[in-house]
Amino acid sequence: MRYINFQKWQFKIIIAIIITVFSVGCKSKTSKEKEVEFVQKTNYISFADDVNFMKNYIDIIQLSDASGKSKIAVAPALQGRVMTSSSSNSEGRSYGWINRELFKSKDTLDHINVFGGEERFWIGPEGGQFSIFFKKGSSFTLDDWYTPKLIDLEPFTIEKSSANSITFFKKASLVNYSGFKFDFDIEREVKVLSTQEAFQELGIAAEDKVNVVAYKTTNSLTNTGEAHWEQETGLLSIWLLGMFNPSPETTIVIPYNSGDEADLGAPVNDEYFGKVPAERLIVKENTMFFQGDGEFRSKIGLSPKRAKQVFGSYDALSHTLTIVKYNKPKGATDYVNSLWELQDKPYSGDVINSYNDGAPKPGEKPLGPFYELETSSPALHLKVGERRTHIQTTIHFEGSAEQLTKISEKVLGVSISEIVNVFSNK
Structure with a gap:
């Protein structure tokens, strides 16, 4: 009986350690890896990234509201087209689809x-x-x-x-x-x-x-x-x-x-x-x-x-x-x-x-x-x-x-x- 009880006690300790390690791993993933997964899953591209890419090929004019947070990118060479926009400054999500x-x-x-x-x-x-x-x-x-x-x-x-x-x-x-x-x-x-x-x-x-x-x-x-x-x-x-x-x-x-x-x-x-x-x-x-x-x-x-x-x-x-x-x-x-x-x-x-x-x-x-x-x-x-x-x-x-x-x-x-x-x- 003593042997069996000792094994149960050991088992509980091991389980507790596993849960602790797993929890720490999850917290690490939430702060870093989960963010990467989200970006990959949603095809996240920033406004700045799209604008910098297009500038290699055509002139892009950026407009913004008074706060500077709301931004759009316009292309005169493409009939004054609004190429993309962002609601969160230059590093915010780029909403427009660009045919790179x-x-x-x-x-x-x-x-x-x-x-x-x-x-x-x-x-x-x-x-x-x-x-x-x-x-x-x-x-x-x-x-x-x-x-x-x-x-x-x-x-x-x-x-x-x-x-x-x-x-x-x-x-x-x-x-x-x-x-x-x-x-x-x-x-x-x-x-x-x-x-x-x-x-x-x-x-x-x-x-x-x-x-x-x-x-x-x-x-x-x-x-x-x-x-x-x-x-x-x-x-x-x-x-x-x-x-x-x-x-x-x-x-x-x-x-x-x-x-x-x-x-x-x-x-x-x-x-x-x-x-x-x-x-x-x-x-x-x-x-x-x-x-x-x-x-x-x-x-x-x-x-x-x-x-x-x-x-x-x-x-x-x-x-x-x-x-x-x-x-x-x-x-x-x-x-x-x-x-x-x-x-x-x-x-x-x-x-x-x-x-x-x-x-x-x-x-x-x-x-x-x-x-x-x-x-x-x-x-x-x-x-x-x-x-x-x-x-x-x-x-x-x-x-x-x-x-x-x-x-x-x-x-x-x-x-x-x-x-x-x-x-x-x-």
Whole structure:
């Protein structure tokens, strides 16, 4: 009995030593190794790292708010594109997706040069008889699809700048598929907002201890030609696209106007690249959820009757809530249609879109990966000398789930918990 009791006593001591050693090891991992694992899992790249990389290839202009904490990087050579941003100084997370491989190649591609960036200026429509991506008489196939150099490789001129804003200008001409020539001026202002202005933009009270970066772009086209822009010969639209870093836990959240399909049409167009699988797109009564993991090529869009003026995404790994707000003119129903075909309804296009990257075919390499949040202006009926403007605000919030829920519930109508759990049963 004494022998057995002595063995139990020894065993307890050994277990206690093991637990102590293991606990010390865990504390060490929490302070160092766990941080490394988190960085690797979330593809963490700092704002400074992205900016320093891009400076090897193009000029980058940095703008910031008065505190210097909220920063964005803008590229004049890429149409005044907002390449990336940070809510936590230069060492904070870089939110925009940057195509480092293309920059490093120093190559120029024929069809499109996908340099990335979290808000780029584009013009629609992409497809149809009034397309500016297909020449007259060409087939609506990838071989004949070319992004106009105007919105792909040509620089915009800086008109004026300050510590928190910059304004660009470009005199432009484009010819559409039907042969109509557009002559116009482009003006694009990019402005960093203060934290207070960001919350005011959303009409909600400010939340303390949340890192914020927000910027607003004001984009205008002026008809400088000799003919009015008419539906019969084709119209243009201002199209803004943001490319963001995906993660396995990123969910795109789109509030929409609910109601009878007979009156409002289908809630979502989910057949751009083939119908989106049900486990990747969940449509509830007032909100739809779309995966932004960069692992399955798919795209969705909302019509003017369904779209609201705000949508966004949440990355549960980096605790980042992204909100995009834009001006949607009341009563506007004509939006250019970008489907790659001769169209019966060329002005029945979508107002907002979201794209999730992935391999085009099994075994092929994805373009990014990234995910996109996009908005469009209505089709622009511009008389000679007339001007129209499309405004978009992008805001990134980093904070705890509890803090971000106060924002997401007011802006998107759902809590962070609802967002995180919506695909939990996939």
